[in-house]
Amino acid sequence: MSGAATLLQDVFGFDDFRPGQAEIVAAVSRGENVLAIMPTGGGKSLCFQLPALLRDGVTVVISPLIALMRDQVRALQEAGVQAGALTSGNTPEETDAVFDALEAGTLKLLYMAPERLAAGSAVGLLRRAGVSMIAVDEAHCVSQWGHDFRPDYLRIGALRRDLDVPLAAFTATADTETQAEIVQKLFDGEAPRSFLQGFDRPNIHLTFAAKDGPRQQILAFAAARKGQSGIVYCGTRAKTEALATALRDAGHAALHYHGGMEAEDRRIAETRFQREDGLIVVATVAFGMGIDKPDIRWVAHADLPKSIEAYYQEIGRAGRDGAPAETLTLFGPEDIRLRRSQIDEGLAPPERRVTDHGRLNALLGLAEALTCRRKTLLGYFGETDVTCGHCDLCDRPADVFDGTTVVRKALSAILRTEEWFGAGHLIDILIGNETDKIRQRGHQSLPTYGVGKEYDRRQWQAIFRQMMGHDLVRPDPDRHGALRMTDAALPILRGEATIALRRDSIRAAAATRRPAVKAMVSDEDAPLLSALKAKRRSFAEASKVPAYVIFTDRTLIEMAETRPQTLDSMAHVSGVGAKKLERYGAAFLEVIVGEVEQMHPTRRKLAGREAGSVYDRLLAVQADLARGEGGVEKPLSCSASLLAKVAQLRNADASALLRVLGDRRAERFGPAFLDVLREAG
Template sequence: MSGAATLLRDVFGFDGFRPGQQEIVEAVTAGENTLSIMPTGGGKSLCFQMPALLRDGVTVVISPLIALMRDQVRALQELGVGAGALTSGNTPEETDAVWEGLEAGTLKLLYMAPERLAAGSVTGMLKRVGVSLIAVDEAHCVSQWGHDFRPDYLRIGELRRTLDVPLAAFTATADTETQAEIVQKLFDGVPPRAFLRGFDRPNIHLAFAAKNGPRAQILNFASGRRGQSGIVYCGTRAKTEGLAKALRDDGHLALHYHGGMEADDRRTAERRFQQEDGLIVVATVAFGMGIDKPDIRWVAHADLPKSIEAYYQEIGRAGRDGAPAETLTLFGPDDIRLRRSQIDEGLAPPERRVADHARLNALLGLAEALACRRANLLKYFDETDVTCGNCDLCDTPVEVFDGTTAVRKALSAMLRTEEWFGAGHLIDILLGNETDKIRERGHSDLPTYGVGKEYDKREWQAVFRQMMGHDLVRPDAARHGALRMTDAALPILRGEASISLRRDSIRAAASQRRPAVKAMVSDEDAPLLSALKAKRRGLAEAAKVPAYIIFNDRTLIEMAEKRPDTLDAMARIGGVGAKKLENFGDAFLEVINGAAAEMHPTRRKLAGRAAGSVFDQLREVQTTLSRGADGGEKPLSCSTSLLAKVAQLHAPNLDAIERILGEKRTERFGPAFLDVLQQAG
């Protein structure tokens, strides 16, 4: 696919595909129906954007959120690609520009929200403008049991049948059940060509911590990452507002976001997060699905997510540029009680509740893991060949002990009180604390009273939390949250199975060591990276676009480390395509080296390509021969456009050169030019 390689370099600014991208691009370009499951940040967008440029006609991209579409359109336009979106947020001028591009045949990608498919006129319009491919982003939204279900996604299958064009579906989160739904709803049950690129995001550091003063823990984590863009997810709207204020009081640039805000306030928050460097958004899960910001450096959960899929999707918003990113997830018994009750009290049928408990169990297993979190997480997605070294348990292996006796004592206390009490009262029984509640109920007479004095209260809290995490006990909403034993606990109670637990003493948040921050660049390069970010910020503000539309963090990091000193060198930096080199190359070279050297516009178009150095050699030869080999002839030269055409000859010979230069110039320069071309080839 030489055309794809050229587009990759000249338009998108990359020397090579990421793992798995090329085979997907080839299949989509060839018109095959495809389903691609790729990790967030794995380069999904390129897998439909590039085929759109390689194929005739228009590619319609169905995407769930306006903010996401607008960002992708702006990014493509910055690359010189004909792209537009038809959304309710368009200005009249933007909508007119889209129609003009469609009529003129210059628009290659048309983004639309699924809700527009409800209008009967849309299908006719898409037929008329020559749609040749449908790309569906976030394809898991078609799943009626998924937390991101969008009813209008169910119209996409009908659109595919009506237009009779291939469909390429993409998602980062789809278990086996959801994959089957996608195939049924989008492809009428006929399996498309499937690409499963794996779920690993090796650049993201994974960490969990038991709650102990969660506000202080989040402030501690954020303080070690001051000046970096981050998201803090909270379980309630009130908590987002309180924690955002606490972060601001601690000197951070922070704002809150939740579904109860006015629409204008939400849009302002989204815009600020996209455009400002180092901003922290404290949000409910209403925030993030439409955020296409590649340089989010960290994600923290102040409360336990709803499921392992939700966790994976939410942490996946960090580090989409491939640079290092970090996560921290806090959890405690109250989180587990809340998540269990949400499942039990929901309206889903019984079989769905069983599945939801299993998903929560997978997340709790990750939270209470005894070794490598990445291996634990990826095992859920059926990946077993895992290399980590980038999680808290690989950094500092935990101390593990045989918790069988402790768990049996706890279960015995539950059974002897007929499973009517929560962990607090049960711990008082085990410790032999003579509280009013114990005296009133006569629980000091129980055989289990005072049998657990080998542990203190916090250690018993950790044991009960881990028992909940291993799904040995569950809170019973009908008994006001009292703990009840599950079938999984019976083998341990009977002495038929053992269990290992973490020796979790739960240190005070104030005494915890501030987590080390992974530096994005060396100390030597840090000042230059800061200057490059300042230049990017100024250009982004002037253009009223997100900073990453100019260049993402990974590109700036490479600039700071490699310090290109010419446009040719700049063009070899990842993420610097021809259009961005033309628009921003000089400005960033000036930051790196001072004033940028002038370059003729024709030569600039060849920057970073082999033809560029050939052009330079041809110009030197021309200077030498401008008055002929003996220096006594009438001056003769070629224009820069002619030299550029010669430099780009693929099968050079004198006849080909003469067709460009004409007989007179070929007579003087042809043989020497041919030598240069043959040596370069």
């Protein structure tokens, strides 16, 4: 992996791989078929971009959104990588440049949307281009029953067979069922080398709250984070427009986004969000997949998401730079009814709808969790060794009581009505509300009639919601939403198990627990960070690229905190590769230290490397010997490029120096240069 480590430093500006990256990079570089499930922000892109540079030929990257492809291509080009995209958003000049690079054999990464594979000419083009590997981003889009299904992803398996090349598939959101679909559709059922890097995003703070004036709850959350980029997800298009207006009236930079907007308006919104600091987008789920903005500081849900997978993916758009990020998810009975009806009215077969109700139950379990939310969330994905301290329930534990008796009452009502009724009728039985429906069925004579009068209707709704969260009951699509017990309910009904419930959810709507706002840097470093951001913005606007393509927030935070004093120390800041150091290093260093001492371009290329300090010592030795040891000989010196060659020699001896320097220079400088090299070695 020495070649990979060198590229990691020189091209991408990172000293070390993130956990799990090195193994995936090695497998992809060797040409193995790979399925990698990594958390959002875990560095998936690097796992196919770096192997593309190590391998011969072109790597074709199938990616779902034009905006994402364009941003990744720009970022790669900024790092000095030959990359291009063939999309409907290209200018003629951009398309010509891609074809010229393909013809010249210089292109290393070619990005394409899956829809382009529908064109008959695509396979021929890729075959002629010498494609040696396929990388698939957002591979869960191949799942026919997933919320991000893209039909053209089904063509990728045939493309792999036609080109007979290895394929590496990457996703952040794939439960066991979706993983099986990916293997079947992309790899013809032959298991690839799989990497499961875990789902934890420890930098994201998790908070849920029952709805209690949801517009004011969202406005208060945004107000505490004014000036930070955020996303608010809403369940309807109308709500996105109304809430965006309310945020603007409150003094925020905010816009709305939904699938009913004109394509050009959506594109403008996407571009503004990528490029502007501190902008809030209020959107439906039409916004988000492929959003690669690393400095989104918060995500709020004004309505309950569709499933626990959707929730995980949507909050995962925050904090991709690794810096602290926060979330708030609001939920209420109307949300749950809406999500249930969407499942029941969908076109999926009955067994699939039962599974989807189970997934929604898992999300309710997270909303009504008794203890740490992160343990509940990651437990759904099969992770049990979880450390948190970074969610609202770790900040302030829930008020919990033994709910075994009350749950047994509810289960008994379900059992005695033979699992044919929904929560509304069951609650009428429990509280003794003699409706026409109860009289018609004789349910007023049931032993469970009126046994739950200690709670009112709203409180019983909260109890049933918690029972669904524990997956004790699920709506049955074949019985129009009637509640049926799961196997998990039986031990409680028989008195063989107990269950705890949250009293705060039952007694009253929980007040919003707003976590303390996390400052990005200390008060001392904040002015410098602002100045660095301003410098970044000027470069970004001049190049018409998103600010993070120049440097991410995380890189600027490290600059503000470590305050590098030289280009050599600047080169050790994470995210500052050789090309970016050459292009932007001096300008950002000037912001930190004021006037910057000029450095020869050849020396700048060695910045941050051991050869740089060796070069400096060689330069000093040369100055001492420029007129010979006695100071009376004819002046003689080496060019900067010659000194750089010497500085990078390993295990050099006198004959090696003679080959590099020639007779005259080796005679004057050889012994002293050799001493410097031996001291450094």
